[in-house]
Amino acid sequence: MDPVNPRARARHDRTPPAALLEFITTGWEQPERPVVSPISGVELCQARRQALSEHFPGLLVVVPSGVARTRANDTEYRFRPATDFLYLVGEGEPDEVLVLEPRADGGHRARLYAEPEADFSRSDFFTDRVKGVFWVGPRRGLAATSTRFGIEARPVAELKATIHAHDRGVVLRGVDARVDSLAQDLAGPDQELKTHLSEMRLIKDGLEVELLQEAVDLTRLAFEDVIQALPECGTERDVEVAFFRRARSQGNDTGYLTIAAAGSHATVLHWSQNTGEVRPGELL
Template sequence: MTEATDAPTSETPEQPLEERGSNRSRRPSSRAFREFMASSWAPAAESPLERSEVADHSERRRAAISEQFPGDRLVIPAGGLKVRSNDTDYRYRPHSAFAHLTGLGSDVEPDAVLVLHPVFADDPDGEGDAGVPAGHEAVLYVRPMAGRESEEFYGDARYGEFWVGSRPSLEEIEKLTGIRTVHLDELPDAVGKDVGQVRVRVVPDADQVTSNTVDALRGAHEEHAENDAKLAEALSELRLVKDAWEVEQLREAVAASIAGFEDVVRALPRAAEHARGERVIEGVFGARAREEGNGIGYDTIAAAGDHATTLHWIRNDGQVRHGELVLLDAGVEVDSLYTADITRTLPVDGTFSETQRQVYTAVLDAADAAFAAARPGVRFREVHAAAMAVLAQRLAEWGLLPVDVETALGEEGQQHRRWMPHGTSHHLGLDVHDCAQARAEMYLDAELRPGMVFTIEPGLYFKSDDLAVPERFRGIGVRIEDDVLVTADGVENLSAALPRRPEDVEAWMASLAQG
């Protein structure tokens, strides 16, 4: 990677650029060099940007959150760059709440901040009620790209166009989002305006720099943390029901992910011959994710053999052995930042053994029971209960439970959870575990509503050293995960194009091998 420095000169150095939290070093440059760098550049091309298709949806989302906090100033940062190592950063991704309210995805620039400024109406009835909250005005605070006559252009390895490429102007962002956009430098004064009379809330943990700025303006009070948490909670709950545009983004993410699974099946022979075959699988899926979208929505789980019994196996450094299973849990994140989350458990050689099929079928039956239970009006946690009832019954039939099924399913039992310790479902959207800060009464205890999107993903995991199960089960881990959309009368399996039944999985793998 190119070192972030200028060539040394013998001239007296001028003051260095502001470091902006970076540990990058830079060397002084001569006046002649600076003048030459600023000259002979063609005019910037006119931007083809138009108002995006998501802008109207984002506007409705902002209106919905505005109604919940009348009179408050709401600060929603995109977040800044995060250092990976020394002077290299991770690939940038904005905070999900910011993306949801602006419609900006992988094209947004770091450090941007959305602020919903409260608007107050004059006394509408002449009774002295001046200052009545009347909604919010949205303003985007963004660092614009510096001109090519500036040192930032060539000398700032974190933000300079020469280093990281061009970015849209304030006018272009305003045209794209429909949100008034101004320079980031105006943020402190705008947030601090009337800070004594207006409550300021900021999304916690989104961007420490912005949080520090807000805290310096509003002072230190314990109530601020609670107020901020309420904002994060409301923003999370706002995403529980997806609009039509969001559903379409999720469909695109699922379609790209299915293509990635097909790529992996074709690569299984190569994976089986590689010393770290799990890395082959991870790499093949990751290539599809980058080609078709922004990247992976979360670290890919490519777990072969006993590794499949580790729920979040992301080391992916193991062998892929003939005769074993591979559990692939992966999802493509599209450019809008919506992600799929799909799992299939595949026989390396294309055919399930008798025991593998037995375990796989039990998990599939549990998933089918969850599908049958999921419909509007059913509580979210009831989907999990339906799947667990099937798994407990199968474990009892196999002689693995130390108690009867009814006892195991009771609050004082739960012995079946030794082999299925996770939940069956979670919401899905901008985050793979979307809406995670929602209240329990809005999530686990809430009734399903049309427009909700979540996973159904039961599993069974028999570790190789588990002496509570017969030897033939040991080292087998199976999970089947699909992404579902709640409709008016049930659910739609968005990932239905990926085979689920064992005989269909075998036929699908065979067809890909032949192709």
């Protein structure tokens, strides 16, 4: 995969002077790495990858995490990995790719292609608007990736060579256009991969049931927050804020746009504009 992102530089960015480049890329101490622990459910993710491997013997299996989406100029929406990637890995950053590479003796070798630790001897740590440490903070890095997910981590720049070493495989397409392009010559039942992953996710394991119950409990608390805040809520937007605070502070986010529909808006099934007023005596 080409590591150069066309959005890494803006059109008005100038090439830094050579003296500045030399100064800013030398003399750095190695940053202290935080202690990393395996994610909750790492064994479950490993078992899911093993089950997927058994379903596609002899085939390369490629599952991307997805790409960051631009919100405005050099800012992006908060990233959410593709659901199937999340199911198999547990977490994810943009542009990561899970690959199950078939072994000659059977089975697969699982690898996660990710961004390596920042190299402060390269200028992109402060010139790259998309992935530079100066712009978006430190990367997880390969060592932490391996520890956190219980999987071998390789630089994403090696992905192209891995894919091109095979002529048969399945790809979760439509998630990352660059991966689709790299794997355009792979022959295999791509739709079967998508279908099989969906069927795997239908049956929830113990951890998933716990997480679903936690989401239910937090949702109930969020509704109670709305009831408590209602005397001060003059608009649907106020209601939305009361609900969202619980979702963001104790969870990750809302699962979909909050429907805060008052008055005549309450008869609209998916009212999510939340632009109306909340009036006493009207349905919310």
